[in-house]
Amino acid sequence: MTANSGTGIAERVTGARRGDRVGDSPARPDGAQKTRGEFAFSSDLWMDGMLWGKTLRSPHVAAKIRSVDTAPALAIPGVRAVVTAADVPGRPTFGLDVPDQPVFASEVIRYHGEPVAAVAADHPEAARAAAAAIFVDYEPLVPVVDPEIALEASPIHPDGNVFRHLVIRHGAPDATGDVVVEGDYEVGMQDQAFLGPESGLAVPAEDGGVDLYIATQWLHVDRDQIAASLGVPAERVRLYLAGVGGAFGGREDVSLQIHLCMLALRTGRPVKMVYARDESFFGHVHRHPARMWYRHHASRDGDLVKVEARIVIDGGAYLSSSNAVISNAACFAPGPYRVPNALVEGYAVRTNNPPCGAMRGFGAVQVCFGHEAQMDKLAAALFMDPVELRLRNALERNDRLVTGQVLRGAVPVREVIRAAASHPLPPPPDPAGPVTARPGGAGATAGPEDVRRGVGFAVSMKNIAYSEGFDDFVTARLRLEAGVDGEAVATVSVATAEVGQGFVTLAAQIVREELGVARVVLAPPSTVDVGSAGSSSASRQTWMSGGALQLACATLRAELVVRAAELWECAATQCLFDDGDVVRAATGERLSVPDLLAPAPLETEHEFHHRPTRALDADGQGDAHLSFMFAAHRAVVDVDPELGLVRVVQIATGQDVGKAINPVQVTGQIEGGVAQGIGLAVMEEIVVTEGHVRNPSFTDYLLPTVLDMPDVLATVIEEPEPGAPYGAKGVGEPPTISSGPAVLAAIRDATGFPVTRAPVRPEDIALTWMRRTS
Amino acid sequence: MPPEGPATARSLGGPADGPAYVQADRYELLVNGTRRTVEDAWLGESLLYVLRERLGLPGSKNACEQGECGSCSVLLDSVVVCACLVLGVDAIGSQVETVEGLSADGDVAEIQAGLVDAGGVQCGFCTPGFVVAVHDLLRRTPLADEMAVREALSGNLCRCTGYGRILEAVRRVQRSRAVSDDSDGSDGGTGDGE
Numbered sequence: 001m002t003a004n005s006g007t008g009i010a011e012r013v014t015g016a017r018r019g020d021r022v023g024d025s026p027a028r029p030d031g032a033q034k035t036r037g038e039f040a041f042s043s044d045l046w047m048d049g050m051l052w053g054k055t056l057r058s059p060h061v062a063a064k065i066r067s068v069d070t071a072p073a074l075a076i077p078g079v080r081a082v083v084t085a086a087d088v089p090g091r092p093t094f095g096l097d098v099p100d101q102p103v104f105a106s107e108v109i110r111y112h113g114e115p116v117a118a119v120a121a122d123h124p125e126a127a128r129a130a131a132a133a134i135f136v137d138y139e140p141l142v143p144v145v146d147p148e149i150a151l152e153a154s155p156i157h158p159d160g161n162v163f164r165h166l167v168i169r170h171g172a173p174d175a176t177g178d179v180v181v182e183g184d185y186e187v188g189m190q191d192q193a194f195l196g197p198e199s200g201l202a203v204p205a206e207d208g209g210v211d212l213y214i215a216t217q218w219l220h221v222d223r224d225q226i227a228a229s230l231g232v233p234a235e236r237v238r239l240y241l242a243g244v245g246g247a248f249g250g251r252e253d254v255s256l257q258i259h260l261c262m263l264a265l266r267t268g269r270p271v272k273m274v275y276a277r278d279e280s281f282f283g284h285v286h287r288h289p290a291r292m293w294y295r296h297h298a299s300r301d302g303d304l305v306k307v308e309a310r311i312v313i314d315g316g317a318y319l320s321s322s323n324a325v326i327s328n329a330a331c332f333a334p335g336p337y338r339v340p341n342a343l344v345e346g347y348a349v350r351t352n353n354p355p356c357g358a359m360r361g362f363g364a365v366q367v368c369f370g371h372e373a374q375m376d377k378l379a380a381a382l383f384m385d386p387v388e389l390r391l392r393n394a395l396e397r398n399d400r401l402v403t404g405q406v407l408r409g410a411v412p413v414r415e416v417i418r419a420a421a422s423h424p425l426p427p428p429p430d431p432a433g434p435v436t437a438r439p440g441g442a443g444a445t446a447g448p449e450d451v452r453r454g455v456g457f458a459v460s461m462k463n464i465a466y467s468e469g470f471d472d473f474v475t476a477r478l479r480l481e482a483g484v485d486g487e488a489v490a491t492v493s494v495a496t497a498e499v500g501q502g503f504v505t506l507a508a509q510i511v512r513e514e515l516g517v518a519r520v521v522l523a524p525p526s527t528v529d530v531g532s533a534g535s536s537s538a539s540r541q542t543w544m545s546g547g548a549l550q551l552a553c554a555t556l557r558a559e560l561v562v563r564a565a566e567l568w569e570c571a572a573t574q575c576l577f578d579d580g581d582v583v584r585a586a587t588g589e590r591l592s593v594p595d596l597l598a599p600a601p602l603e604t605e606h607e608f609h610h611r612p613t614r615a616l617d618a619d620g621q622g623d624a625h626l627s628f629m630f631a632a633h634r635a636v637v638d639v640d641p642e643l644g645l646v647r648v649v650q651i652a653t654g655q656d657v658g659k660a661i662n663p664v665q666v667t668g669q670i671e672g673g674v675a676q677g678i679g680l681a682v683m684e685e686i687v688v689t690e691g692h693v694r695n696p697s698f699t700d701y702l703l704p705t706v707l708d709m710p711d712v713l714a715t716v717i718e719e720p721e722p723g724a725p726y727g728a729k730g731v732g733e734p735p736t737i738s739s740g741p742a743v744l745a746a747i748r749d750a751t752g753f754p755v756t757r758a759p760v761r762p763e764d765i766a767l768t769w770m771r772r773t774s
Numbered sequence: 775m776p777p778e779g780p781a782t783a784r785s786l787g788g789p790a791d792g793p794a795y796v797q798a799d800r801y802e803l804l805v806n807g808t809r810r811t812v813e814d815a816w817l818g819e820s821l822l823y824v825l826r827e828r829l830g831l832p833g834s835k836n837a838c839e840q841g842e843c844g845s846c847s848v849l850l851d852s853v854v855v856c857a858c859l860v861l862g863v864d865a866i867g868s869q870v871e872t873v874e875g876l877s878a879d880g881d882v883a884e885i886q887a888g889l890v891d892a893g894g895v896q897c898g899f900c901t902p903g904f905v906v907a908v909h910d911l912l913r914r915t916p917l918a919d920e921m922a923v924r925e926a927l928s929g930n931l932c933r934c935t936g937y938g939r940i941l942e943a944v945r946r947v948q949r950s951r952a953v954s955d956d957s958d959g960s961d962g963g964t965g966d967g968e
């Protein structure tokens with residue numbers, strides 16, 4: 001039962017050269033500290049005289065606020081300040097895309113858990129009691145919680161209920177196929193459930209501004225939103241990245257940042273805030289629930305002719321990144337297949353449900369459940385093998401997407417499918433095996449004779465980095481100097497948020513590869529001395545921050561060559577850089593980097609932009625995306641249909657990575673991403689009824705444990721991507737996209753039931769079983 | 775200037791006799807072999823809060839504070855407990871060992887190195903809890919088979935790794951100990967799992 005005993009990356013991981021350059025797998029520079037409990041996460045910070053902050057949130061889904069009385073809170077000993085909407089000094093709203101979300105609700109409550117006030121007190125318990133003592137007079141309203149109804153309902157926000165309506169028209173609208181299959185699919189609301197709770201420490205500064213130590217995915221965009229709401233110039237709001245305990249999209253939006261800074265400025269004292277787990281469920285955006293209708297047309301031979309789809313995602317009360325999520329959902333609605341004709345309609349809708357935004361794979365995850373179920377249906381209708389059908393229609397280089405964009409980069413769709421399909425299957429379920437290996441695990445409720453095995457397949461694609469004309473860039477500075485012992489030291493300053501993904505490891509690998517300098521130091525990321533690095537999301541930092549660093553290294557290499565040429569009094573063209581030395585071609589003389597740094601350090605700063613992308617036109621056509629990643633997953637499951645219990649036995653995958661810069665870290669991204677995919681397939685859902693969140697705890701929102709995780713057999717396909725540093729694509733999102741749909745396909749295979757909704761709940765299987773057997 | 779790491783116990787800094795909470799008399803805890811005084815604490819504070827916020831030991835983590843994730847695992851009289859579920863005052867008279875204290879132990883250091891080398895650490899928020907749990911498991915059951923390892927670690931959530939590299943780290947530590955045990959002729963325990 002060894003994980004990763006497959007081909008490809010597995011051997012490379014176990015036999016990995018423990019070097020420290022590109023393609024090696026050096027250990028994380030922060031790993032040892034993390035294992036000893038010495039790494040300072042955002043919830044570990046403190047300062048003398050610090051206060052504790054606490055938010056008051058609405059118990060109602062939709063309501064009018066008649067009045068707020070903070071006096072009872074202020075009367076509690078140890079309470080130093082209470083702030084509400086009336087105290088927001090600057091812009092009363094914030095938002096990643098459009099500032100449509102109130103810092104504190106003032107007149108209207110639009111979702112369960114919306115912040116109304118915040119308190120600072122000497123002790124967290126005093127803060128909690130004070131928040132509870134604030135008297136808010138609410139007039140409950142009837143919430144709008146169904147996105148289809150919200151489309152037509154009177155607006156629940158001045159900006160209206162439709163965030164975005166997007167249509168993609170491609171090819172001949174009236175084309176039809178010999179074989180037509182149709183289906184409705186649904187995906188529930190998933191939570192990022194990063195383990196490090198939202199937390200930070202705000203310290204008032206002498207210039208009237210504030211220093212904020214915070215766990216986030218994007219320091220600069222947080223800063224701009226905080227500064228706007230505080231009404232102070234951006235340069236007086238200084239953000240420093242505190243240790244980030246995971247993110248997965250859930251830290252892209254502002255949560256407690258503005259509240260914390262307001263409390264610090266109001267009290268003149270440092271204020272710390274840490275969300276408890278229940279508050280974390282209310283404090284960040286979630287993965288959009290989606291409803292999808294699909295109709296696929298194919299020729300008798302199995303060539304896709306047309307895909308029609310209608311996709312409605314529920315954005316909840318505020319916009320967040322809904323516009324980009326629905327764009328991804330629409331653009332990738334057909335999946336990684338050649339589709340000559342398409343009509344895709346996408347809606348992102350505002351409701352009184354919890355706000356939804358970024359989560360790993362966003363947009364592509366939801367539609368993958370639809371397009372892959374359709375491919376299986378089509379295969380059945382055509383009496384074709386589902387893997388064959390996918391291979392036959394797989395995208396290739398120079399094919400067009402339904403947006404009209406021609407694929408110019410690496411498109412190894414067939415390779416990832418073949419890789420996933422060629423892993424060995426696990427042995428059949430063993431009735432004599434341990435009960436813990438059965439569906440339902442240690443509860444031993446599943447009888448061995450009831451267990452049915454199923455195998456399912458799914459393939460996916462997603463864009464890397466920002467799309468639709470967004471000016472996506474990273475600023476990076478690199479300094480080279482001789483250390484006290486004479487050895488060269490490279491210092492990297494880049495505001496890239498390390499959220500666990502391992503950018504800190506890659507950054508050092510890239511500098512060592514490019515400059516041959518062993519000692520690489522990463523300056524702590526902040527907004528103080530370097531420009532934006534964009535968000536650690538959309539699988540973009542390896543390409544973007546990695547690309548910025550590679551450019552910076554190239555500049556310094558050129559300057560080292562010029563220095564050497566001046567010393568040798570020869571032309572720079574006669575010198576070349578060779579692994580940490582400059583060599584004079586004619587004579588073979590060498591000067592080391594430390595030699596060349598002796599007169600003065602070298603420094604350079606670069607702003608790296610990716611190739612521009614374009615907006616989609618009225619027909620949803622345009623080169624909207626930079627590049628694409630592809631993955632295939634095969635799932636093997638055991639199901640006890642009577643009890644509706646599922647055990648995922650194995651996941652095999654092929655993933656297009658361009659280049660594995662750090663194979664061990666790539667494996668970690670694959671396994672971790674698969675876990676989140678399996679979670680969405682069979683366990684994880686924020687249950688929302690009439691707008692109320694019913695399960696804001698790890699007791700009721702179930703995350704996969706080590707007993708739920710199957711063996712993962714992974715093969716990476718390394719076909720270099722033109723324009724990307726070392727040809728490397730991102731790796732974080734694809735494992736989360738098609739792993740879940742493969743599990744649903746396997747459950748369909750095991751049971752013969754339609755299974756059109758993720759996550760699959762025990763009752764979805766058991767009730768169908770009951771109906772069919774009675 | 776970034777905040778300094780925790781170093782000393784802190785007091786509440788204000789009157790604390792309101793309806794919200796009641797001050798305790800000062801009490802003493804034995805943490806990582808050292809007597810530590812907890813001043814002016816509210817009786818409702820969990821051991822986790824006391825360790826993290828009063829005794830300057832934030833290594834035990836606070837991912838859920840409801841007993842579901844294992845990130846706060848400590849040894850209480852040599853038994854693994856969730857520090858978030860134990861009141862600080864309930865630990866009076868017991869020996870508390872946290873990840874900070876355990877790090878001085880060579881066996882623990884081997885587990886820590888294994889986790890880093892195998893790629894079992896990403897964001898690292900679950901890591902101190904896994905260090906304590908793996909240490910406890912291998913101390914009791916050095917030769918635990920894979921299913922026993924999974925069962926023993928199933929109370930520890932990790933959201934980043936999917937557990938594959940953590941299991942790999944445990945296997946590596948077991949292998950290296952088996953080799954050194956062979957050379958000194960001892961035989962170790964066996965798995966207690968199914």
Ligand code: FES
Nearest residue numbers: 839841843844858
């Ligand atoms: S913090 Fe104690 S179990 Fe999660």
Ligand code: FES
Nearest residue numbers: 897898932933934
């Ligand atoms: S490494 Fe992030 S939770 Fe385990």
